Amino acid sequence: MRLVAARLVRLVLVLLAVTSASFSMISLLPGDTVDSVLGAKASAQDREKAREELRLNDPLPVRYVSWLSHATKGDLGKSYRTKQPVAEAIQQRIGLTLELVVLSQLIALAIATPMAIASALRPGKWLDQTSSALSLGMLAAPAYMLAVGMLAVFSAKLHWFSPTGFTRISVNVFDHFRSLTLPSLALALPEVAIYMRLLRSELINTFQQDYIWFARAKGLGTGAIVRRHALRPSSVGVITVAGVTMGRMIGGTVMVESIFALPGLGGYTIDAITHRDFLALQGAIVVFTVGFVIINFVVDMLYGVLDPRTRI
Amino acid sequence: MSLITNGSGAAHLDAPHEDDEGLAKARLPVSNIIAIGWLIALSLVALFADVLPFADPKNTHAGKPLSGPSGHNWLGTDQLGRDLFSRSVYGARVSIVVGIAAVLLSCVVGGCIGLFAGYSRRRADTVIMFFVDVLLAFPALLLAVSIVAFTNSRGPVTVVFAIALIYLGPTVRIVRGLTLNVGKNDFVLAARAIGSKNSRVIRREVLPNVLPSILSLAIVAIAGAMVAEGGLAYLNLSVAPPTPTWGAMMASGVSKLDRSVYPAVVPAGAMFLTVLALTVIGDHLQQRGNREGGAT
Numbered sequence: 001m002r003l004v005a006a007r008l009v010r011l012v013l014v015l016l017a018v019t020s021a022s023f024s025m026i027s028l029l030p031g032d033t034v035d036s037v038l039g040a041k042a043s044a045q046d047r048e049k050a051r052e053e054l055r056l057n058d059p060l061p062v063r064y065v066s067w068l069s070h071a072t073k074g075d076l077g078k079s080y081r082t083k084q085p086v087a088e089a090i091q092q093r094i095g096l097t098l099e100l101v102v103l104s105q106l107i108a109l110a111i112a113t114p115m116a117i118a119s120a121l122r123p124g125k126w127l128d129q130t131s132s133a134l135s136l137g138m139l140a141a142p143a144y145m146l147a148v149g150m151l152a153v154f155s156a157k158l159h160w161f162s163p164t165g166f167t168r169i170s171v172n173v174f175d176h177f178r179s180l181t182l183p184s185l186a187l188a189l190p191e192v193a194i195y196m197r198l199l200r201s202e203l204i205n206t207f208q209q210d211y212i213w214f215a216r217a218k219g220l221g222t223g224a225i226v227r228r229h230a231l232r233p234s235s236v237g238v239i240t241v242a243g244v245t246m247g248r249m250i251g252g253t254v255m256v257e258s259i260f261a262l263p264g265l266g267g268y269t270i271d272a273i274t275h276r277d278f279l280a281l282q283g284a285i286v287v288f289t290v291g292f293v294i295i296n297f298v299v300d301m302l303y304g305v306l307d308p309r310t311r312i
Numbered sequence: 313m314s315l316i317t318n319g320s321g322a323a324h325l326d327a328p329h330e331d332d333e334g335l336a337k338a339r340l341p342v343s344n345i346i347a348i349g350w351l352i353a354l355s356l357v358a359l360f361a362d363v364l365p366f367a368d369p370k371n372t373h374a375g376k377p378l379s380g381p382s383g384h385n386w387l388g389t390d391q392l393g394r395d396l397f398s399r400s401v402y403g404a405r406v407s408i409v410v411g412i413a414a415v416l417l418s419c420v421v422g423g424c425i426g427l428f429a430g431y432s433r434r435r436a437d438t439v440i441m442f443f444v445d446v447l448l449a450f451p452a453l454l455l456a457v458s459i460v461a462f463t464n465s466r467g468p469v470t471v472v473f474a475i476a477l478i479y480l481g482p483t484v485r486i487v488r489g490l491t492l493n494v495g496k497n498d499f500v501l502a503a504r505a506i507g508s509k510n511s512r513v514i515r516r517e518v519l520p521n522v523l524p525s526i527l528s529l530a531i532v533a534i535a536g537a538m539v540a541e542g543g544l545a546y547l548n549l550s551v552a553p554p555t556p557t558w559g560a561m562m563a564s565g566v567s568k569l570d571r572s573v574y575p576a577v578v579p580a581g582a583m584f585l586t587v588l589a590l591t592v593i594g595d596h597l598q599q600r601g602n603r604e605g606g607a608t
Binding site: 010014021022025026137139141142144145148149151152155156157254258259269273274276281284288289293 | 535584
């Protein structure tokens with residue numbers, strides 16, 4: 001329990017450091033918010049008024065503390081540009097981004113697990129060699145490049161999918177998933193390689209354990225051994241990596257969302273950056289980083305559940 | 313950490329020589345020979361592009377706009393009628409230079425910090441690793457995008473700095489881990505016992521044992537840095553036009569996919585092959601490192 005508490009303290013410290021770092025970074029980097037709100041031609045009086053309104057004249061620590069105290073109450077401020085509360089805008093968009101992340105992780109695991117099992121059962125044989133070659137190829141293809149390639153093949157040549165456009169699930173369930181197929185596949189394939197290789201090597205290790213020999217001696221078939229005895233202890237590493245990549249991917253969907261013109265958090269962030277929408281960007285970064293840090297924390301705690309040997 | 317090269321003091325004494333011999337002795341798989349061949353060919357072509365008989369990448373009359381591959385335009389043309397082959401060759405320059413420079417920068421800076429943290433341990437280590445945790449909590453690409461967008465300068469130097477920052481956190485963390493492990497060895501203790509200065513111990517004892525692992529990681533990191541540069545360029549945030557970059561070519565190609573796939577697919581293919589080549593080589597080096605680590 002003391003370890004858990006120590007980690008919680010660290011979690012809070014990291015969160016404080018991350019938010020204050022991004023807050024100061026965004027404020028200190030050149031590029032004046034007032035310019036992008038009012039345009040460069042605004043009179044000095046208007047500019048001063050805007051600065052006063054946005055409280056840009058207060059010292060940085062004061063602004064950070066006031067932002068933080070509001071943020072803990074769920075108020076991330078208001079976008080200068082759209083006048084929409086940042087928290088509300090993020091709420092509208094985060095669902096799609098999370099859906100993309102979860103869908104792509106599920107696809108990645110669904111492809112990687114059978115590949116890993118098949119390779120680990122006969123390491124070095126043709127199936128193993130083919131899938132390891134395939135996985136290297138997938139490692140080398142970043143999501144945005146895959147997105148471009150898929151658009152070229154599946155929508156420009158074969159016309160299976162429309163290149164952009166998004167249907168809400170409330171409008172049409174089939175069209176909804178159809179509009180997410182290419183984006184989530186593009187995000188999934190690079191992860192397949194990582195999961196495949198990790199699970200394969202873990203499985204090969206597990207297969208050499210005594211209890212697997214025992215299960216075999218007991219007369220269990222290969223399928224049952226894999227399912228009941230080998231997969232669970234071998235999945236610890238995969239869960240860790242899945243946690244880390246899911247945290248990373250909340251930020252990584254940015255490119256894919258913008259390629260497929262999906263109304264997710266990624267597009268919002270890019271818009272915020274290009275328009276120097278200070279509070280919107282700060283809000284988005286906070287969501288990304290808090291998500292990442294918390295997922296990491298949960299993964300740490302999950303270890304114990306999955307692998308009783310590491311329970312604390 | 314599974315990346316430790318060698319664990320015993322005896323192996324250390326002649327580690328550099330042993331490694332050179334190992335490199336000569338180990339048979340290079342065909343895939344690696346092809347990969348190295350591609351990288352050398354690409355670098356040479358990109359380096360000598362000005363002297364080679366290629367079309368001018370900025371010439372909008374190189375061929376009919378959005379035409380497919382032909383004898384005149386080997387890989388077709390883009391929507392402005394510029395030659396895609398020559399644009400891809402010139403685009404390789406940006407990718408190669410930014411990729412190598414960013415990784416070099418993050419390896420030198422991150423390597424020093426990581427060595428210091430791993431060697432000194434205690435308080436300095438705790439503080440440094442806290443900052444690394446904070447740095448790693450930022451979504452990597454967003455960090456780079458913000459820096460380039462806010463500094464409003466799209467010169468190669470800004471792009472290199474932004475991408476180097478992405479790799480700083482992971483580099484510090486890995487080098488620190490490697491240093492911690494090497495530091496446990498008797499030969500490090502021995503060097504300290506005979507009164508060597510810390511700087512000398514780091515330079516003569518720790519660094520040679522950490523370097524091979526860093527090199528194999530750096531190759532994979534160059535691939536990642538090229539991908540990151542492509543991402544920035546795709547968002548129109550890398551080196552400014554008219555300098556061709558693979559990412560910007562892809563972005564403009566995507567908007568014309570309904571009329572021709574070549575403007576998008578050619579730069580994507582060039583980047584894929586390059587990243588694949590680096591991945592294959594890095595993978596081979598890492599696996600060899602693992603095997604050697606397991607043997608000693």
